[in-house]
Amino acid sequence: QVQLVESGGGLVQAGGSLRLSCAASGRTSSNNAMGWFRQAPGKEREFVAVISWNGGYTSYGSSVTGRFTISRDRLKNTIYLQMTSLKPEDTALYYCAVGRGAASMSIDSVTKWGQGTQVTVSS
Numbered sequence: 001q002v003q004l005v006e007s008g009g010g011l012v013q014a015g016g017s018l019r020l021s022c023a024a025s026g027r028t029s030s031n032n033a034m035g036w037f038r039q040a041p042g043k044e045r046e047f048v049a050v051i052s053w054n055g056g057y058t059s060y061g062s063s064v065t066g067r068f069t070i071s072r073d074r075l076k077n078t079i080y081l082q083m084t085s086l087k088p089e090d091t092a093l094y095y096c097a098v099g100r101g102a103a104s105m106s107i108d109s110v111t112k113w114g115q116g117t118q119v120t121v122s123s
Contacts, residue, residue: 002026002112004096009117012086016121020081022096022114033099034079036070037107038092038119045107048094051079052103059104064090086121094119 008020020036035050049060049070058070069082079096096114099105 002098004098004112004114006094006096006114006117009094009119011120011122014086014088014121014123016086017082017084018086018119020083020094020096020117020119022079022081024077024079024098030074030077031102032111033101033103033105034072035097035099035105036079036081036094037097037110038090038094039116040089040092043092045095047105047107049081050099050103050105057103083119086119088121088123090119091121092119093117 003026006022031053033052036048037045038048039045047061051058051070051072055072067085072079093116095116097110098112100109100111
């Protein structure tokens, strides 16, 4: 069983930056894609970013492309989400996730969710 622990959320002003981390432990997910989703109040959970098992493939949601960067440290079993040029509409609970496959991931292929970390962007 994989355990995921997110950290790095907080309150930031518009235009600022934050870096989220997600550490995997237990039966690790080193051969699986990992990524981030987010959910704002009253909205559906949406895809943010995914990184393949070896870090060679990444993909981003259209609303964060060019502003967010996902990365992976396989030795530490940790993924990161560097968020820049943050906007108030980025405010959400951000969830780390492990996918069923080795590269891409959709919400339907998530096999493990983290508990979420709150990101709040003030205007």
